[in-house]
Amino acid sequence: MNNALIIGQYVPGDSLVHRLDPRTKITIIFFFVFIVFLANNVASYGILTVFALASMFTSKVPIRFIIKGLTPVWFLIIFTFILHLFVTREGTVIAEFWIFKIYSGGLIQGIAISFRFFLLILVTSLLTLTTTPIEITDAIEDMLHPLKRFKFPVHELALMMSISLRFIPTLLQETDKISRAQASRGVDFKTGPVKERIKAIVPLLVPLFVSAFKRAEELAMAMEARGYQGGEGRTKLRELKIERRDIFIFILFAFVIAGLFMARTYS
Amino acid sequence: MRKKLVEFRNVSFRYGDEGPWVLKNCSFEIYENEWVAIIGHNGSGKSTIAKLLNGLLFPQEGEIIIDGKQVNEASIWSIRKEVGMVFQNPDNQFVGATVQDDVAFGMENRGVPRDEMKKRITETLSAVRMQDYRLIEPHRLSGGQKQRVAIASVLAISPKVLILDEATAMLDPSGRKEIMDTVGSIQHLNGLSLITITHDLQEVVQADRVIVMNSGEIWKEALPREIFREKDALRKIGLDVPFVAILADELKQAGVNLQAAPLNHEELLEDLWTLHSKT
Amino acid sequence: MDITFKNVTYIYQQNTPFAHKAIEDLSFHVESGSILAVIGHTGSGKSTLIQHLNGLSVPTEGEVSIGEYRLSKDHKLKDMKELRSRVGVVFQYPEHQLFEETVAKDIAFGPQNFDVPESEINRRIKEIIPAVGLPESILERSPFDLSGGQMRRVAIAGVLAVKPDVLVLDEPTAGLDPRGQKEIMDMFYKLHKEQGLTTVLVTHSMEDALKYADRILILNKGTKFMEGTPEEVFEQKEALQSVQLDVPESVQFLSKFEKRFGHAIPFQKQSVEEIAQTIQQIIKGAESR
Numbered sequence: 001m002n003n004a005l006i007i008g009q010y011v012p013g014d015s016l017v018h019r020l021d022p023r024t025k026i027t028i029i030f031f032f033v034f035i036v037f038l039a040n041n042v043a044s045y046g047i048l049t050v051f052a053l054a055s056m057f058t059s060k061v062p063i064r065f066i067i068k069g070l071t072p073v074w075f076l077i078i079f080t081f082i083l084h085l086f087v088t089r090e091g092t093v094i095a096e097f098w099i100f101k102i103y104s105g106g107l108i109q110g111i112a113i114s115f116r117f118f119l120l121i122l123v124t125s126l127l128t129l130t131t132t133p134i135e136i137t138d139a140i141e142d143m144l145h146p147l148k149r150f151k152f153p154v155h156e157l158a159l160m161m162s163i164s165l166r167f168i169p170t171l172l173q174e175t176d177k178i179s180r181a182q183a184s185r186g187v188d189f190k191t192g193p194v195k196e197r198i199k200a201i202v203p204l205l206v207p208l209f210v211s212a213f214k215r216a217e218e219l220a221m222a223m224e225a226r227g228y229q230g231g232e233g234r235t236k237l238r239e240l241k242i243e244r245r246d247i248f249i250f251i252l253f254a255f256v257i258a259g260l261f262m263a264r265t266y267s
Numbered sequence: 268m269r270k271k272l273v274e275f276r277n278v279s280f281r282y283g284d285e286g287p288w289v290l291k292n293c294s295f296e297i298y299e300n301e302w303v304a305i306i307g308h309n310g311s312g313k314s315t316i317a318k319l320l321n322g323l324l325f326p327q328e329g330e331i332i333i334d335g336k337q338v339n340e341a342s343i344w345s346i347r348k349e350v351g352m353v354f355q356n357p358d359n360q361f362v363g364a365t366v367q368d369d370v371a372f373g374m375e376n377r378g379v380p381r382d383e384m385k386k387r388i389t390e391t392l393s394a395v396r397m398q399d400y401r402l403i404e405p406h407r408l409s410g411g412q413k414q415r416v417a418i419a420s421v422l423a424i425s426p427k428v429l430i431l432d433e434a435t436a437m438l439d440p441s442g443r444k445e446i447m448d449t450v451g452s453i454q455h456l457n458g459l460s461l462i463t464i465t466h467d468l469q470e471v472v473q474a475d476r477v478i479v480m481n482s483g484e485i486w487k488e489a490l491p492r493e494i495f496r497e498k499d500a501l502r503k504i505g506l507d508v509p510f511v512a513i514l515a516d517e518l519k520q521a522g523v524n525l526q527a528a529p530l531n532h533e534e535l536l537e538d539l540w541t542l543h544s545k546t
Numbered sequence: 547m548d549i550t551f552k553n554v555t556y557i558y559q560q561n562t563p564f565a566h567k568a569i570e571d572l573s574f575h576v577e578s579g580s581i582l583a584v585i586g587h588t589g590s591g592k593s594t595l596i597q598h599l600n601g602l603s604v605p606t607e608g609e610v611s612i613g614e615y616r617l618s619k620d621h622k623l624k625d626m627k628e629l630r631s632r633v634g635v636v637f638q639y640p641e642h643q644l645f646e647e648t649v650a651k652d653i654a655f656g657p658q659n660f661d662v663p664e665s666e667i668n669r670r671i672k673e674i675i676p677a678v679g680l681p682e683s684i685l686e687r688s689p690f691d692l693s694g695g696q697m698r699r700v701a702i703a704g705v706l707a708v709k710p711d712v713l714v715l716d717e718p719t720a721g722l723d724p725r726g727q728k729e730i731m732d733m734f735y736k737l738h739k740e741q742g743l744t745t746v747l748v749t750h751s752m753e754d755a756l757k758y759a760d761r762i763l764i765l766n767k768g769t770k771f772m773e774g775t776p777e778e779v780f781e782q783k784e785a786l787q788s789v790q791l792d793v794p795e796s797v798q799f800l801s802k803f804e805k806r807f808g809h810a811i812p813f814q815k816q817s818v819e820e821i822a823q824t825i826q827q828i829i830k831g832a833e834s835r
Binding site: 132133162166169170173214215218219221222224227228234 | 364378
Binding site: 466467520 | 587694695720723728790792796798799819821822828
């Protein structure tokens with residue numbers, strides 16, 4: 001049963017992509033999001049595709065996990081395609097039926113835009129597939145560090161995130177337990193009119209809140225007993241370290257960007 | 268002379284100014300390298316003692332001295348360094364994302380350098396035999412394993428006093444045994460004094476001394492063996508009487524002339540054997 | 547109501563990479579009006595077994611029958627509610643299921659879901675409150691203002707108010723102090739006898755199994771490891787220890803006694819007093835020799 005409770009979609013592994021510093025991955029994705037929109041011809045798309053596919057294969061994440069990750073967005077990708085296909089009125093008419101005219105420009109636009117979308121999702125989902133939530137938290141804490149000067153509670157935010165992550169499986173188990181108990185008392189969560197089903201949530205939510213508050217209180221006490229007094233003067237066990245491989249990847253990525261600009265200009 | 272580590276001087280406590288007294292005029296002392304069990308029914312005030320010991324609560328009357336320092340607002344952070352605590356619910360005290368993060372939490376709070384942390388994580392996880400679980404997330408651990416990690420987390424800050432506040436109450440028998448074995452094996456580590464709070468008389472057998480609480484007062488302070496003799500009185504204050512004590516009592520009534528109050532099966536059998544072979 | 551498990555197998559998340567067998571080929575029978583104690587470690591399949599008793603889970607293979615209700619892969623009940631009104635389940639830490647504003651409303655919640663008329667519900671509440679050892683003054687209070695022990699009793703009252711024929715108890719005394727444990731178990735035993743219930747008690751306590759159960763079922767890794775009367779089961783000390791389960795203390799003592807004195811005292815569920823007398827005779831026997 002516990003297996004169903006794996007948080008996020010992290011797929012354990014030991015590939016180069018897994019071992020990269022999470023900050024490296026986040027930074028590269030950040031820039032990738034921008035440069036995807038700079039692609040304007042087959043060559044430039046080609047470069048981005050090679051980069052995305054290379055990352056995917058290096059990560060050794062089984063294809064089915066990636067496809068599973070894409071399922072919720074297939075609809076969006078197809079919708080974007082169709083929208084562009086029908087709305088764009090450039091180039092020559094290549095097909096015509098009823099009131100619709102499909103232009104060659106529309107077809108190209110549709111393919112290009114939805115392909116951009118696909119690349120974006122592929123690369124971002126690689127982040128969550130190869131990085132544990134706690135690593136992402138660490139990276140965010142570190143990258144937001146400069147905001148501390150403006151009294152932004154960076155440490156508190158990161159602690160909140162990591163405690164939330166820690167308690168997700170616990171609360172899921174609890175939800176499961178309470179819904180079973182209430183079902184045994186005759187609550188029907190699955191059938192009946194919508195109004196009844198909404199009403200059925202109350203006996204589930206109230207106990208969940210009560211227990212979450214109790215947990216929070218006990219956890220706060222346990223943290224205090226263990227000497228927690230805020231971020232001041234704290235050391236950290238988890239340490240992010242930029243290694244040679246991170247630098248290598250940055251250089252490689254710089255070439256990708258350079259290649260992209262060349263492809264834009266010279267073709 | 269043994270060093271006095273904990274002292275309660277006429278301590279009384281209640282929640283708010285109007286509430287009933289949860290603790291009434293309690294005084295006791297606990298020494299270095301000593302294992303004291305505090306036992307009592309639910310609501311007898313035993314857990315309040317634990318919270319007073321490391322400044323999670325403060326008494327209205329009396330004073331609490333830990334290793335020569337009085338517990339008050341000003342001293343709590345240094346007191347908490349010396350008094351470590353393991354609570355009842357294994358889930359609600361696990362802070363870290365993995366076992367090693369949880370052990371590190373207390374050390375991080377105290378600014379322990381990274382290399383030192385790593386060393387102590389290895390040491391304390393071995394002491395509770397959880398060294399193979401360093402990178403495991405809490406939801407993959409059993410209750411007993413989580414409590415062992417909690418013990419390791421406390422040991423990592425090398426406290427002088429370790430309190431287990433009903434740390435076994437939510438565990439199954441095998442989890443309970445895990446914890447009692449662990450506690451038995453770490454007890455003589457660096458002269459730690461150990462306070463176990465429980466309502467299970469089986470768990471006081473190994474202690475050096477027992478404090479029995481009843482309705483906020485110290486009902487009795489004695490050796491486990493002496494406590495076991497008070498069969499009827501124990502029942503009256505809502506505690507269970509161990510099988511050995513009941514059997515010894517029945518044997519006496521059946522006319523078997525037992526010498527002492529036995530603490531476990533082996534002692535009783537030994538006693539019976541002596542009687543048996545004398546004749 | 548009779549309960550029968552016939553070759554029941556249950557697979558969690560079947561057809562996914564996470565599929566695993568929680569129960570495998572499990573068969574047993576609980577006679578109407580008796581108490582079955584189910585014992586096993588965490589992960590032995592106890593919770594899955596409980597979920598089959600009121601249709602929270604349906605067997606992947608095999609068949610479960612509870613009275614006239616039958617549950618199998620091919621035979622799903624149209625009205626699960628009816629079964630659930632006849633089988634009351636007290637889950638572990640049942641106080642976690644409380645949610646209403648007042649104790650009375652919370653107790654009434656179950657019966658209301660099963661369409662028991664309001665006047666009948668009120669009558670039942672009056673009857674149940676003293677039976678679970680609570681004062682009537684508690685009815686209008688919020689369940690969240692009560693002590694842990696009282697909350698548990700309120701939750702139990704909420705299950706009993708449905709008037710089930712089968713009572714399923716999942717470690718009903720967990721977390722209580724010795725007095726509370728004894729009071730709760732004695733209360734269930736009394737109800738069981740008075741109302742002719744069929745009771746399934748899931749427990750870690752060998753002492754309770756010995757004291758209250760007519761039969762004992764030992765689960766290990768999802769399969770039946772042993773089944774029989776307390777005397778039959780606890781006789782097999784070595785087998786139980788091979789799956790890290792203990793026998794009751796009296797049985798432990800008798801076996802140690804046998805080792806030391808070379809004189810067997812067979813375990814027949816005798817009282818401590820009877821054990822003491824037997825021992826006394828053995829020792830006296832030695833004197834007269």
